[in-house]
Structures are given as C-alpha cells and as structure tokens.
Amino acid sequence: xxxxxxxxxxxxxxxxxxxxxxxxxxxxxxxxxxxxxxxxxxxxxxxxxxxxxxxxxxxxxxxxxxxxxxxxxxxxxxxxxxxxxxxxxxxxxxxxxxxxxxxxxxxxxxxxxxxxxxxxxxxxxxxxxxxxxxxxxxxxxxxxxxxxxxxxxxxxxxxxxxxxxxxxxxxxxxxxxxxxxxxxxxxxxxxxxxxxxxxxxxxxxxxxxxxxxxxxxxxxxxxxxxxxxxxxxxxxxxxxxxxxxxxxxxxxxxxxxxxxxxxxxxxxxxxxxxxxxxxxxxxxxxxxxxxxxxxxxxxxxxxxxxxxxxxxxxxxxxxxxxxxxxxxxxxxxxxxxxxxxxxxxxxxxxxxxxxxxxxxxxxxxxxxxxxxxxxxxxxxxxxxxxxxxxxxxxxxxxxxxxxxxxxxxxxxxxxxxxxxxxxxxxxxxxxxxxxxxxxxxxxxxxxxxxxxxxxxxxxxxxxxxxxxxxxxxxx
Amino acid sequence: xxxxxxxxxxxxxxxxxxxxxxxxxxxxxxxxxxxxxxxxxxxxxxxxxxxxxxxxxxxxxxxxxxxxxxxxxxxxxxxxxxxxxxxxxxxxxxxxxxxxxxxxxxxxxxxxxxxxxxxxxxxxxxxxxxxxxxxxxxxxxxxxxxxxxxxxxxxxxxxxxxxxxxxxxxxxxxxxxxxxxxxxxxxxxxxxxxxxxxxxxxxxxxxxxxxxxxxxxxxxxxxxxxxxxxxxxxxxxxxxxxxxxxxxxxxxxxxxxxxxxxxxxxxxxxxxxxxxxxxxxxxxxxxxxxxxxxxxxxxxxxxxxxxxxxxxxxxxxxxxxxxxxxxxxxxxxxxxxxxxxxxxxxxxxxxxxxxxxxxxxxxxxxxxxxxxxxxxxxxxxxxxxxxxxxxxxxxxxxxxxxxxxxxxxxxxxxxxxxxxxxxxxxxxxxxxxxxxx
Ligand SMILES: Cc1cc2nc3c(=O)[nH]c(=O)nc-3n(C[C@H](O)[C@H](O)[C@H](O)COP(=O)(O)OP(=O)(O)OC[C@H]3O[C@@H](n4cnc5c(N)ncnc54)[C@H](O)[C@@H]3O)c2cc1C
Ligand code: SF4
Ligand code: SF4
Numbered sequence: 027x028x029x030x031x032x033x034x035x036x037x038x039x040x041x042x043x044x045x046x047x048x049x050x051x052x053x054x055x056x057x058x059x060x061x062x063x064x065x066x067x068x069x070x071x072x073x074x075x076x077x078x079x080x081x082x083x084x085x086x087x088x089x090x091x092x093x094x095x096x097x098x099x100x101x102x103x104x105x106x107x108x109x110x111x112x113x114x115x116x117x118x119x120x121x122x123x124x125x126x127x128x129x130x131x132x133x134x135x136x137x138x139x140x141x142x143x144x145x146x147x148x149x150x151x152x153x154x155x156x157x158x159x160x161x162x163x164x165x166x167x168x169x170x171x172x173x174x175x176x177x178x179x180x181x182x183x184x185x186x187x188x189x190x191x192x193x194x195x196x197x198x199x200x201x202x203x204x205x206x207x208x209x210x211x212x213x214x215x216x217x218x219x220x221x222x223x224x225x226x227x228x229x230x231x232x233x234x235x236x237x238x239x240x241x242x243x244x245x246x247x248x249x250x251x252x253x254x255x256x257x258x259x260x261x262x263x264x265x266x267x268x269x270x271x272x273x274x275x276x277x278x279x280x281x282x283x284x285x286x287x288x289x290x291x292x293x294x295x296x297x298x299x300x301x302x303x304x305x306x307x308x309x310x311x312x313x314x315x316x317x318x319x320x321x322x323x324x325x326x327x328x329x330x331x332x333x334x335x336x337x338x339x340x341x342x343x344x345x346x347x348x349x350x351x352x353x354x355x356x357x358x359x360x361x362x363x364x365x366x367x368x369x370x371x372x373x374x375x376x377x378x379x380x381x382x383x384x385x386x387x388x389x390x391x392x393x394x395x396x397x398x399x400x401x402x403x404x405x406x407x408x409x410x411x412x413x414x415x416x417x418x419x420x421x422x423x424x425x426x427x428x429x430x431x432x433x434x435x436x437x438x439x440x441x442x443x444x445x446x447x448x449x450x451x452x453x454x455x456x457x458x459x460x461x462x463x464x465x466x467x468x469x470x471x472x473x474x475x476x477x478x479x480x481x482x483x484x485x486x487x488x489x490x491x492x493x494x495x496x497x498x499x500x501x
Numbered sequence: 502x503x504x505x506x507x508x509x510x511x512x513x514x515x516x517x518x519x520x521x522x523x524x525x526x527x528x529x530x531x532x533x534x535x536x537x538x539x540x541x542x543x544x545x546x547x548x549x550x551x552x553x554x555x556x557x558x559x560x561x562x563x564x565x566x567x568x569x570x571x572x573x574x575x576x577x578x579x580x581x582x583x584x585x586x587x588x589x590x591x592x593x594x595x596x597x598x599x600x601x602x603x604x605x606x607x608x609x610x611x612x613x614x615x616x617x618x619x620x621x622x623x624x625x626x627x628x629x630x631x632x633x634x635x636x637x638x639x640x641x642x643x644x645x646x647x648x649x650x651x652x653x654x655x656x657x658x659x660x661x662x663x664x665x666x667x668x669x670x671x672x673x674x675x676x677x678x679x680x681x682x683x684x685x686x687x688x689x690x691x692x693x694x695x696x697x698x699x700x701x702x703x704x705x706x707x708x709x710x711x712x713x714x715x716x717x718x719x720x721x722x723x724x725x726x727x728x729x730x731x732x733x734x735x736x737x738x739x740x741x742x743x744x745x746x747x748x749x750x751x752x753x754x755x756x757x758x759x760x761x762x763x764x765x766x767x768x769x770x771x772x773x774x775x776x777x778x779x780x781x782x783x784x785x786x787x788x789x790x791x792x793x794x795x796x797x798x799x800x801x802x803x804x805x806x807x808x809x810x811x812x813x814x815x816x817x818x819x820x821x822x823x824x825x826x827x828x829x830x831x832x833x834x835x836x837x838x839x840x841x842x843x844x845x846x847x848x849x850x851x852x853x854x855x856x857x858x859x860x861x862x863x864x865x866x867x868x869x870x871x872x873x874x875x876x877x878x879x880x881x882x883x884x885x886x887x888x889x890x891x892x893x894x895x896x897x898x899x900x901x902x903x904x905x906x907x908x909x910x911x912x913x914x915x916x917x918x919x920x921x922x923x924x925x926x927x928x929x930x931x932x933x934x935x936x937x938x
Contacts, residue, residue, distance in 0.1 A: 046548075050571045053560050054553035057530050071545075098547070099532040117545030139536060162588075163532040288592035352531045352590025359526035411526070 083199025096168025102444030136167025291346020603745025869910030
C-alpha cells in the first residue's frame with residue numbers, strides 16, 4: 027500500500043509511462059555488464075533536472091534508497107540496485123545541449139552515449155577523447171561516475187581530464203553546480219572529487235566536457251609476438267624511448283582466439299600476443315615516431331609488424347580490440363574482469379603470476395588490456411550455471427588483485443569499486459583512509475541515500491548470485 | 502554470498518525446439534548491441550532491446566519467471582531484423598534463438614491475438630499452399646479493377662498481403678499486371694554460358710513485383726546464366742520460421758530443396774533478401790532431419806542473393822548512362838543476416854551517370870519486417886517515419902533496395918507522406934541500364 031502511494035507519486039512527476047515497476051519488466055534492470063545482480067523496486071525515467079530533483083526529493087522523504095543507471099555497461103556492479111532501491115535512468119535525457127566550437131566544449135545530458143557525442147562533434151573537426159571500449163553503448167553519466175578510461179586515455183588522460191563541470195542533484199533533491207565552464211576553477215575542485223564517485227555523491231543532470239581537435243594524422247600498428255613476455259618487453263622499450271603513443275593495447279593468445287572466432291579482426295590466429303599501437307599528431311611527427319616504434323617492435327622479438335593501410339583496416343584492427351570482451355562469450359558464458367593496475371615495468375612478472383593463479387584454480391584467464399598505463403584486465407572465464415563456479419572465481423579474482431597490489435599497484439584502473447571490489451579495499455586502504463573517504467561522501471550525501479552498500483567493505487561480500495529466486499514483489 | 506546454483510536448472514523452455522543454452526549464454530550482457538536495435542532506438546527501453554529480450558529468455562530458461570503475456574509482448578515487438586546479431590562481439594546467434602523462443606511461445610499457446618490471427622489465416626493456411634495465394638492475388642486484382650470491396654471484406658484475403666494493408670485498404674498496392682511464376686521454360690544465357698541457376702519464385706513477390714522477377718531473369722541471362730524457375734517450389738518459409746511455426750517452415754524447406762536442387766543447377770538464387778537469409782539457414786532448420794540435414798547444408802551453400810551472385814560472376818557493367826540520383830536502403834536480411842552491404846552498392850556504382858546518395862542509418866529497419874507491420878502497426882509506423890525522414894534528407898526521389906517487403910513498406914511510406922518518388926530493386930535499375938544500351 028505504502029509502495030503504491032510512492033509509485034503514484036513517481037508517476038505524477040514523470041508520467042505513468044515512465045515508471046517501470048512490473049516484476050517481469052524489472053528483470054531487465056537487474057544486471058549491468060558485471061556478474062552482479064539485483065532487482066530494483068522500480069525504475070524511473072525523468073526528462074529534466076527538475077524531474078530528477080522531484081523524484082529524488084520524494085524518494086529521500088520516503089526513505090527509499092536510489093541509484094543512477096546509465097546504460098548498464100558498468101563492470102563493477104555500480105548500477106545494480108541496492109536492496110529496496112529505485113533506479114533513476116536517463117534514456118530520455120540524451121540530448122547534446124550545446125557545442126561551443128570556439129571554446130571547444132560541449133554541454134550534454136547524462137544519457138548521451140559516448141560515441142554519439144564523439145561522432146557529433148567530429149562534424150566540427152573536434153573529438154571527445156575518452157573512448158572506453160564500450161563507447162558505442164555507455165553513457166556520459168556512467169563515464170563520469172566511474173571516471174572511465176579507454177585506449178586513448180594513455181595520451182589524453184581519463185574522463186576526469188575532460189570534464190569541466192556538472193549540474194548535480196544531491197540526495198535531498200537540491201540542485202548544485204560543480205566546476206565551471208572556465209578551464210580553471212577557484213576554490214576546491216569539487217568537480218574533480220565528484221568524477222569517479224560512483225553515483226554515491228549525487229546524480230549528474232548536465233555535464234560540460236572539453237573537446238579536442240581531431241589530429242592531422244593517425245597511424246595504427248599491429249605488432250605480432252610469439253608470447254606475452256616479449257610483447258611486454260616491447261611496451262617497456264617504446265615507453266623508455268620517450269614515446270607516448272595515443273594508445274598502446276595488448277591482447278593475449280586466448281583473447282585472440284575468441285576474437286577471431288567471431289569475426290576476422292586481422293589478428294593471426296596463432297599469435298602468442300599482439301600489440302595495437304596508435305600514434306597521433308602532425309604528419310611528419312607521426313612518420314618519424316612511427317619508424318621508431320616499428321624498430322622497437324622488431325628489436326623486441328616481433329615476428330610481424332603491420333601498419334594499417336586504410337581507414338577500413340584501422341577500423342578492423344580496433345573493432346577486434348573493442349569487441350574483445352564480448353568475444354569472450356564465444357568461449358565461456360561469463361567472465362569476471364579484474365581491473366588491477368600495476369607499474370608498467372612489472373607487467374611481465376604480474377602476468378606470469380596471473381597465469382599461475384589460472385593453473386591453481388583451473389580457470390582459463392584471458393588478458394586484453396591497456397598495456398601503456400599498466401591497467402590489466404585479466405578475465406576469469408567461467409559458467410555461472412556450474413555449482414560453486416562463482417565462489418571459485420571470486421576467490422581467484424581476489425588473489426589476482428592481491429598480486430597487483432603486492433607489485434605496487436592498485437585495485438581498479440577505470441571500472442570502479444562498486445560491489446565487486448569493495449571487500450578488497452583494505453588491501454590498499456587503511457581504516458583511516460576509508461574513514462576519510464566516507465567523510466568526503468558525507469559532505470555530499472550525509473544520509474547515504476544514493477547507491478548505498480557500494481565501495482566500502484561491509485562484510486556483505488557480494489549480492490550477485492547465479493540464479494537468485496525472483497523476489498515476490500507485492501505491488 | 503553467491504547462492505550455489507540449484508542442481509538441475511528448472512526450465513521454462515522444453516522440447517526439441519527450445520533455444521539452445523549454448524546460444525543463450527553466449528550473451529555476456531555487454532550492451533554493445535543496444536544502439537543498433539531499432540526498437541531500442543525508438544523506445545529507449547531495455548525491455549525492447551536485444552540484451553533485455555535475451556535476459557528474459559534466460560530468466561524463463563532458468564525457471565525464474567514464467568512466460569507471461571508481458572514478456573511475450575517484448576519478444577513480439579522484436580523485428581527479427583538481426584541488426585544486433587551483426588554487431589554482437591560475442592557472436593550471439595540472435596535470429597536463431599528468437600525463432601526458437603517464438604516456437605516456445607506458440608507451443609505454449611501464448612502468442613498475441615494479432616499474431617495468432619495472421620498465423621491462422623496467412624502463415625499456416627495460405628503461404629503453405631501456393632495455389633491459394635495465387636487465387637487470392639487474382640481475386641484482389643479483380644477487386645482492384647472492379648472495386649468489389651465486399652468480396653474482400655467477406656474473406657480473409659487481406660491477410661494475403663503484408664504491409665499493414667489490412668488496416669489500410671485504400672492504400673492497397675496495385676497487383677502486378679502480370680504474375681510471375683515457375684515454369685518448365687529454360688531462360689537461356691546470352692553469350693558464353695557461365696552457369697545454370699535456379700531462381701526462387703517465392704510467395705508474394707511474383708504476384709506483386711512480377712516485373713522485378715522478370716528483370717532478375719534478364720540480368721542473369723544477360724550475364725551468362727541459364728535460368729530455370731523449377732515447378733514444385735513454394736514459399737521459402739521465412740515468415741513461418743520467424744513466427745515460430747517451425748513445423749510448416751520445415752515442410753516448406755523440404756519442398757524447396759526437392760524442387761530447386763535439380764540436376765545441373767549450380768546456384769540457387771533469389772532477389773528477396775528475406776528468402777535468401779532463410780534459405781542459407783535451412784541447415785539450421787533441418788539439422789535434426791536425418792534425410793534432409795545434409796541436403797539442406799548443401800542447399801545453403803548453393804544459395805546466393807542476386808546481387809551477391811552478380812558481383813561474383815562478375816557482371817558486366819552497363820555502358821548506357823542513367824543520369825539520376827538514387828539512395829539505397831539496406832534490407833535487414835541482406836545487411837545484417839547475410840552481411841551483404843557492398844554488392845548492391847557495387848552494382849549501383851557501376852551504372853554510368855548514376856549518383857548514389859547515402860541516407861543516414863540505412864541499415865536501421867524500415868518497420869516492414871514481414872508480417873510485423875500487421876502485428877505491430879504502431880511501432881512499425883514509428884520506424885517507417887524515421888526511415889522516411891532519412892530518405893527525405895537525401896533529396897532523392899528514387900529509393901533502391903533489394904527485398905520485396907522493404908519495397909512495399911517504403912512505397913507505403915511515400916504514399917502516406919504524399920512524397921514524390923518510387924521504390925525499385927537493384928536489379929530493376931541494372932536491367933533499365935542494360936535496356937538503354
Ligand atoms: C565490453 C565492455 C568494455 C568496456 N571497456 C571499458 C573501457 O575501456 N574503459 C572503461 O573505463 N570502462 C569500460 N567498460 C565499463 C563501462 O562501460 C564504464 O564503466 C562506463 O563508464 C559505464 O557507463 P554506463 O552508462 O553503462 O553506466 P552504468 O553501468 O549504468 O552505471 C555506472 C555507474 O554510474 C552511475 N551513474 C550513471 N549515471 C549517472 C549519473 N547521471 N549521475 C551519477 N551517477 C551515475 C551508476 O549509479 C553506477 O554507479 C567496459 C564495459 C564493457 C561491457
Ligand atoms: S547480444 Fe551480444 S552485444 Fe548484445 S549484450 Fe549480448 S553479448 Fe553484448
Ligand atoms: S532483431 Fe532487431 S529488433 Fe530484434 S532485438 Fe535485434 S536489433 Fe532489436
């Protein structure tokens with residue numbers, strides 16, 4: 027009864043058609059890109075900042091927890107509804123409000139798809155640089171919440187380097203502005219604090235982003251190696267030469283097999299590892315550095331080096347990389363992706379240790395990652411329908427994370443902590459560290475009404491389950 | 502904590518035509534297909550997305566939810582355009598799992614009223630019997646000549662035609678003056694003979710687009726093919742398969758395998774993208790049929806779309822000039838199901854003087870989708886509107902495509918908007934260019 031009144035209130039704000047609450051419909055909002063699951067109480071699609079603010083005020087008043095949902099591609103369970111929570115999703119707030127070509131910035135709503143923004147501004151000779159492999163699907167709201175990275179963030183930095191400011195609705199429904207459209211902010215950089223806050227500080231309703239000019243020239247190389255070790259040596263050699271490629275990605279043998287199984291991305295089926303390297307800049311610069319890169323690849327044991335001859339060939343090489351995670355579905359129904367970061371010089375050592383974990387737990391592990399910045403993505407392959415498989419995976423995943431941390435690295439490069447890594451936080455942070463983080467959150471959301479139960483360890487290991495019984499929602 | 506999976510999974514799907522788990526669980530819910538899905542683009546609802554539809558299949562498969570009318574409504578709102586399948590990095594065979602899901606819905610008696618009606622009067626009774634279809638078309642032609650509206654209303658003949666026509670009687674497309682059809686005739690190759698091909702006549706196309714069928718024969722003979730249109734063949738069964746009527750689809754597939762794989766035929770060719778896609782997949786349909794599975798696989802290998810065959814031959818580029826601007830609409834079952842996008846463009850670009858102006862989102866379904874325009878008129882019309890906007894923006898008045906369903910749907914769009922223009926098949930314009938030489 028209570029719930030019914032609450033629902034009517036939500037419908038009154040956003041319109042009847044824009045509240046989903048039937049159990050069968052909610053089943054498609056219980057997942058994101060991770061292995062976590064949780065059925066929301068209801069999903070609301072607001073159309074404006076005002077509607078978001080009223081929805082949040084209503085839920086806050088009713089004591090209902092809330093979580094923002096972009097397009098659900100997150101890999102740490104960030105958008106998964108905490109128990110009893112409603113999801114606020116932004117398919118209707120998907121407008122590019124303004125492109126200021128002179129000052130090179132754009133103002134967008136949170137539901138805008140990353141690639142749509144980039145495609146749109148390319149008409150003006152500009153680009154939006156952060157390009158997660160999920161860019162065709164993920165939203166800008168989700169990008170700022172996770173401080174998303176992407177292959178090209180090696181040279182240009184992650185999302186936080188490209189966000190100028192945002193309009194945010196706090197847990198009470200109050201609307202505030204963080205940052206500004208000017209390049210430098212006065213006072214605390216609250217915009218920076220908000221970016222990467224995983225939906226726990228507030229809901230972004232408008233986002234101002236920085237745009238960059240499209241480079242004059244782009245060159246993409248594919249280096250083919252007999253094994254991962256030699257590919258790692260090549261990565262170090264390139265960086266030690268003082269070269270900063272726009273992107274430097276590694277794909278291991280198992281991943282290559284998966285990719286090639288689905289469609290030909292131009293990778294040799296039997297390669298031990300491939301490196302995908304992209305250079306951007308002025309024509310003569312790219313030519314010069316390109317020659318150095320090629321030399322470094324040959325020197326470190328590449329069996330073959332190819333430069334993309336055409337835009338289509340470049341697309342093809344990237345399509346393989348960007349589709350790599352999905353392609354893993356062709357060899358196993360589920361993957362558990364560990365987003366650990368390690369110092370670049372330790373790449374080969376850590377990958378060797380990861381291979382040992384693979385043997386120990388008898389779990390195939392595929393590697394496809396941002397090698398240039400040491401951001402590993404070991405993917406532990408499994409079948410959630412096998413009894414006990416998930417527990418085994420979670421244990422192995424924790425071990426992989428510990429290896430990263432022991433090597434001087436950290437828990438997450440770009441996917442966030444969410445549900446998936448919260449119990450591992452103590453590996454890198456002390457009680458005091460976490461208490462300090464919580465007090466920052468409290469400055470934004472003292473009642474913890476937004477996305478509660480994420481990021482910090484609370485003993486509840488995971489809410490994900492392979493086959494949770496559908497909770498009997500009484501509506 | 503993770504709950505251990507409970508022993509044997511409860512399954513809401515059953516029987517030999519359940520979607521295979523190996524197919525279903527290939528989906529890793531990455532979401533990369535969302536932006537390619539016309540129904541998701543149009544509604545922005547996860548329930549109307551490929552990922553959502555598969556999630557519902559998994560939930561049913563796991564026994565977490567029963568097949569409910571609400572769930573069926575999300576599955577039936579799927580166009581089966583397979584745009585998702587073409588972009589899926591995991592290679593989820595979406596077309597196949599949706600056909601099997603539809604078969605499960607049908608077996609459970611849970612199809613929507615609309616779909617059940619079309620199935621009863623059209624898919625299961627008329628398409629399976631080519632003579633009924635022909636008779637119906639004759640009657641409609643008489644109707645169109647004489648205006649015997651009553652005759653039409655009394656019968657269920659309107660279901661003979663796709664394109665939401667039952668609802669738009671006044672928009673009924675004119676029946677061809679001359680019907681095309683199978684015969685014992687061999688249409689001989691001109692010049693040096695390269696191969697013998699068997700042409701699928703099909704169901705609606707020979708009746709409504711007879712001239713396109715004739716153009717198909719002419720461009721093939723012109724390029725060195727002996728063309729036969731063997732008797733005994735029928736409808737390819739695509740519409741039945743899409744609706745989950747696998748029983749009849751299999752029957753139709755066997756009939757066509759027997760009729761078209763005649764001695765001496767090297768290729769089987771069709772100018773209907775929808776038919777070609779299904780024919781290439783007969784092996785899937787008949788995989789458990791001991792007598793036909795091997796033949797079906799061979800049949801699939803022999804089948805080619807007419808544009809694919811022409812480019813492979815290779816065809817002769819026309820020498821006469823056609824000074825016009827055209828735009829090209831990618832049929833879903835050519836672009837996504839068969840992954841053929843270059844061949845039709847190669848043919849268009851080979852015609853001197855012809856300028857191809859690409860429309861935005863050419864591969865986004867026009868809403869025709871077989872019987873979809875009849876069973877889901879509202880969403881179909883919204884997609885048609887989007888398509889007509891993209892066509893309008895090209896400033897061209899001639900829309901080229903390669904599938905009868907798309908032709909009818911876009912024609913209807915032109916008429917509804919009172920836009921000037923005409924819709925033609927790739928072979929129509931190639932044939933025209935040859936004719937001018
Ligand atoms: C195949 C694949 C490849 C990927 N590759 C990359 C990669 O290269 N780099 C990378 O960084 N990530 C990658 N990801 C992860 C994921 O795409 C990113 O984390 C992305 O930023 C999530 O965006 P989303 O719209 O899907 O957000 P969701 O998953 O829906 O949500 C993520 C978080 O954002 C919050 N949120 C959403 N909207 C708002 C808002 N308006 N205000 C406040 N909080 C909000 C949610 O509450 C949640 O905590 C990949 C994922 C997949 C499936
Ligand atoms: S169908 Fe393919 S692209 Fe779509 S969510 Fe599943 S795996 Fe990803
Ligand atoms: S077949 Fe077409 S309509 Fe159906 S889910 Fe795939 S893309 Fe969407």
